[in-house]
Amino acid sequence: MANTKGRVQSILAGSLIAAGLAFATSATAGSILGSQHDFSGSGWSGGEICIVCHTPHNAATITDAPLWNHEVTASTFTTYVSPTFDGAGTIGQPDGSSVLCLSCHDGTVAIDSFGGTTGSTMITGNALLGTDLTNDHPISFTYDAALATADPGLFDPTATTVTIGVPPKAKTGTITDVMLLSGKLQCASCHDVHNGFTNGPKLLRVSNASSALCLTCHDK
8 A cells, every 4th residue: 555655646746747837938938037138137127027118107108019118119120122022012111010020220329228228238140230221121111912922932921821830839820910910011010029929049930941931921
């Protein structure tokens, strides 16, 4: 009986440990914690994560920016142009969430410029896009059925079902529903600032293994 009881206790203990590990993994997987946007280890963040972009009080009133706390870029951007880009008629200066991304990634605003203070830590390396976006994927343009009709190399976003992310946070729906923002393709269509979708580096919403991210929208 004693041996049986000991085996049962060991099994229960192992189950509890496994459950605890599963919970810890689930709690941290697909999280801003430890991602490229976790600045809690930088002295200027005060050990906080969210405050660099968000604040619970006295936020800036900017569309598509919940409780925004970071200085916003005032740059004028040179946008993407190409004779094969059928969305040129709807592209303009970056707007929506893309402006917020560019408020660090254009290199004109310091990462630590938040809460009404002016910082000095500028973004560098491959993450620095600058204000010339002519060599980057176009953003802030309308991606709809009409564009897909004009460009047969694109899937119809209103009729094409995709899955972004991995369990337990995966989402399935049309491109319009799960990837576009107010009908436009923005930085956040492909990148998840909060790293809620664990698809490897660069905060990708869809893994780009075998160009899977590209082929989500492009019919090639």
